[in-house]
Amino acid sequence: MQKIGVFVCHCGTNIAGTVDVKAVAEALGKEPGVVFSAEYPYMCSEAGQNLIKNAIKDYGLTGIVVCSCSPRMHEATFRKTAAAAGLNSYMVEIANIREQCSWIHKDIKVATEKAIVLGRTAIAKVALNTPLTASSSPVVKRALVIGGGIAGIQTALDIADAGYEVDIVEKEPTIGGKMAQIDKTFPTLDCAACILTPKMVDCAQNEKIHIYSYSEVESVKGFVGNFTVSIKKKARYVDETKCTGCGLCTEKCPMKKTPNLFNLGLDNRSAIYIPFAQAIPKVATIDADYCNMLKNGKCGVCSKVCAAGAIDYKQKDQIIEEKYGAIVVATGFNPIKLDGYDEFAYNESPDVVTSLELERLMNAAGPNGGTLLRPSDKTHPKTIVFVQCVGSRDTTDCGKPYCSKICCMYTAKHAMLIRDKYPDTEVYVFYIDVRTPGKNFDEFYRRAVEEYGVHYIKGMVGKVMPQPDGKLLVRAADLIMNEQVMINADMVVLAAAIEPDKTARPLATMLTASMDTNDFFTEAHPKLRPVESPTAGIFLSGVCQGPKDIPETVAQASAAAAKVIGLLAKDKLLSNPCVAHSDENLCNGCSSCERVCPYGAISYVDKEFRMPDRTTKIRRVASVNAAVCQGCGACTVACPSGAMDLSGFSNKQIMAEVDAICR
């Protein structure tokens, strides 16, 4: 028979305001097996914990029930308390009488009755608890960073700096991400490439960092401390070890009409290409969709001109398997497609561009060598209209309900840069709200308005109408003047909402990491654990977790790295002992459990059994890999013969809880 102690917490007035805690302690004290029952204002306080410790020692308690807040809050606290008093941590049960009782009820009588039932249930369970011991598993001292933008780069550099091996997997031929495409950065207006490319070079030169460019994560197995990841190195038809990045092939390639994706299709490049001058690795890649040799077997010019003999038309995708202790997701973002916004004539007129396209149009390495020209006729634009919140804060089907956060600042930046370089160009910005919190951000925006004379108009653009003379007639509402305004513009720039990269969703499935409805990765706690995924060993860096600018991304990237370093610094990890196990005598080998297991923790083995007639028989039975099992319990429900059971949440314990509720 267990000797059970019950500890009822007031949580100030959080619980005691609605629940008669004295009555609860008294009622639960009469339950079978309970030898001690008490209430206290703050059970989680040091004094409260001492109360528990002393009771364990004085009464020789073998199990305790704490009636308090959600186990998510303080289960770990009270387990430690028990352990400190020499009681096995898994002999502790929490009855949640705050979130599930006092906070949701108003009637004291009802709430008190319910609190007693919840306490009784926990007592019924703890009576059947058995001490459990966590096993430990080793930590692979290597991290994987998925995505090679500024987020992934910063995370990798910080992890490497702490002395751990780190691999970056980047789906594009070069690392650098969106920041490499940006011209200048707010609020300092320094050149993005000048501050990004040294970091890219650092990555390439760091002995601890290995870059898998033009590669994608194919599958992820394992668990925190011990992931096995398959990485697909896509065929780039160029031997990376031989290519010197001289660029001769890109000059001689005759397929010059290939859209230049780095410049967002605003100009063309050759079918064999190096995305930009400072690409890392600086290795050519063949675009198989445009290469005549790969498509029709005719040409071979690049192979002929390559002095290094690096071209390999027969190169195949390659799968690499590697083990990691931690995985950082840094998959970034893309501007949304504007197909749902025909009122802005984006598809009709080349002079209607997105803000990212404007970055390329203004960039010295862009299609116009840094001179801002209208895409349609290469003339100097005299009037430019910016439209903010295109698809952001938009609850229609084609938009996103959230604020993309970066658009107000980069639009102010664009407006200021244009006014600075071309003072004869009038700039109008249509906004719903200007949101510029951040260090030196609002000052930056004020400068655009006050010093650079940018016309900020509160209101939304209703329609952009291409005119027969090539101009764009912009019709909008001025909400402050309460009138319709018409502006004859040369260019219109749309601040398109940003959304998580399309690769994020399938990746989340592979990692069993949760996402919100907008496909942003969910953090373990919105305030207190912002860079960890709820899935152990998975960390979040950059926009994959939510919209953010470069300074915030870098801060989060370093935070994620710190968490990874903290994990990799451990030699062993204690695993959760609440895992499934199968009673081999009951198991009939049906595979139901194997099919429902989301972690691939169950396999089948042939085992020899001694039969009652003293013969032996080989039977196929389920076997659980305790290191991989996460204790979700899906198998225990699926098992038709009742062979599968979960330690700490056994079928017997659950039934005892149900009985206690129904009593």
Add this chain to the structure above:
Amino acid sequence: MTFSYYPGCTLKTKAKELDGYARRSAEALGITLDELADWQCCGGVYTTAKDEIATKLSSVRALMSAKKEGNALVTLCSACHNVIKQTKHELDTNDDMNLRASNYMGCNAREAADTEVIHYLEMLRDVVGFDKIKEKVVNPLTGRKIAAYYGCLLLRPGKTMQFDNPENPKIIEDFIRAIGATPVIYPMRNECCGGYITVKDAEAAKKNSTAVHESAAGFGADCIITACPLCRYNLIKAESPIPVIYFTELLAEALGVK
């Protein structure tokens, strides 16, 4: 193939040609338009005011009689189409509207929503097919530059009308290509002509309509076509420099039945 047909009052008075050419063309395309017996005025767009049930009853009756005939209901006038389709949508989705309509009519009004409502243009696209029309054209309008004017009623509200993309429609342009002419794309094609505002504030309506024909003419159109008698009225009143005619007239001309 036979459809129930709801012409609407304007097509019996000011817009007789919209109706006449439509009937002749349908015949040439092997479609029978069976005019509903005893149809009543749809009430114009005023019936879309949410709180008035009586004005919606004529649409419910039209839907009900088409259901009794067992046919889909073809409309032609943009306003009638808008009103009947929106009424059908309300019957489908609004229990209160259903109850009140049922009480008035002494039957289960929701049944009326079973009737499929298609505009004549949708019939050309989805039932006949623009490819088929192309084959039947005896007098292709080659070289004619035609501006499609949608107005607002055919397209909006987009989710209810399900007619075409309200910001960038293409059904009338595809129709123009089918009869051998060249469509002129201009930005004002889905803007409002001023509608009934013309009764209260003729200048306001004129401003809207002028913007439409200036835009169409500016992009080189030699003619504007529409499916809406009110749009045509406003455009002509705003002294459009290019002719404004019904799309059915061009269809009849191309099919050789004008």
